[in-house]
Amino acid sequence: MPTTITSHANAIAETNEKFMIAFRKKDAATMARCYTEKAAILPPQSDFLSGANAIEGFWRAVMNMGITDVTLATSELVEFGDAAYEVGRYTLLAGEKIADRGKYVVIWHHERGAWKLHRDIWNTSVAA
Amino acid sequence: MPTTITSHANAIAETNEKFMIAFRKKDAATMARCYTEKAAILPPQSDFLSGANAIEGFWRAVMNMGITDVTLATSELVEFGDAAYEVGRYTLLAGEKIADRGKYVVIWHHERGAWKLHRDIWNTSVAA
Numbered sequence: 379m380p381t382t383i384t385s386h387a388n389a390i391a392e393t394n395e396k397f398m399i400a401f402r403k404k405d406a407a408t409m410a411r412c413y414t415e416k417a418a419i420l421p422p423q424s425d426f427l428s429g430a431n432a433i434e435g436f437w438r439a440v441m442n443m444g445i446t447d448v449t450l451a452t453s454e455l456v457e458f459g460d461a462a463y464e465v466g467r468y469t470l471l472a473g474e475k476i477a478d479r480g481k482y483v484v485i486w487h488h489e490r491g492a493w494k495l496h497r498d499i500w501n502t503s504v505a506a
Numbered sequence: 507m508p509t510t511i512t513s514h515a516n517a518i519a520e521t522n523e524k525f526m527i528a529f530r531k532k533d534a535a536t537m538a539r540c541y542t543e544k545a546a547i548l549p550p551q552s553d554f555l556s557g558a559n560a561i562e563g564f565w566r567a568v569m570n571m572g573i574t575d576v577t578l579a580t581s582e583l584v585e586f587g588d589a590a591y592e593v594g595r596y597t598l599l600a601g602e603k604i605a606d607r608g609k610y611v612v613i614w615h616h617e618r619g620a621w622k623l624h625r626d627i628w629n630t631s632v633a634a
């Protein structure tokens with residue numbers, strides 16, 4: 379099994395780019411539209427959050443905590459037809475300061491012509 | 507796309523069962539053998555840990571912290587040929603006490619006749 383299949387890497391990278399730009403613009407509604415209709419996110423210190431309203435509310439709350447920027451860096455992307463999994467690293471900034479850095483796994487689905495986040499889990503890499 | 511394909515659910519459940527039993531027996535070597543050869547785990551407060559030795563060492567360290575039991579409960583399992591993703595909940599016990607509860611995503615690979623964990627990420631659901 380190949381560890382990276384590149385056929386839709388560009389489309390997935392585009393959604394990640396859109397996600398990061400929306401975060402910087404404090405546009406949680408656009409972030410929520412990067413997810414599938416039946417998406418769930420699995421944030422630390424929270425139960426599962428499902429659906430566009432809950433996901434939008436989560437990211438708005440992160441912005442309201444003073445996080446100003448998110449950077450995503452894909453380290454692995456493997457596709458299976460209309461789905462893919464991505465492993466990567468994230469960095470959160472609060473102004474000039476690194477607020478957190480960690481890693482994530484995203485399950486992607488191809489839904490109505492676009493690649494969208496379907497399951498999204500992450501955790502910090504910073505020691506307690 | 508089906509949200510659960512059951513063709514190999516039993517094989518995956520068997521590996522999860524083996525994983526839990528090995529934990530209770532403090533047998534980190536058997537736990538490590540539940541993972542693929544090129545597996546990586548993504549523990550909170552840590553960088554990626556890759557390969558059998560690092561994975562075995564991680565689980566031994568968790569045992570040495572006083573965690574006596576892990577319970578895994580699958581809430582979603584979706585297969586794509588020789589791979590699958592699983593979403594679930596975990597509970598860690600320290601004796602009679604719940605030490606942590608949270609959620610996880612595992613990417614499974616079918617490797618030499620067995621279903622094994624290939625990527626394994628989790629985080630707590632307990633509020634900070």
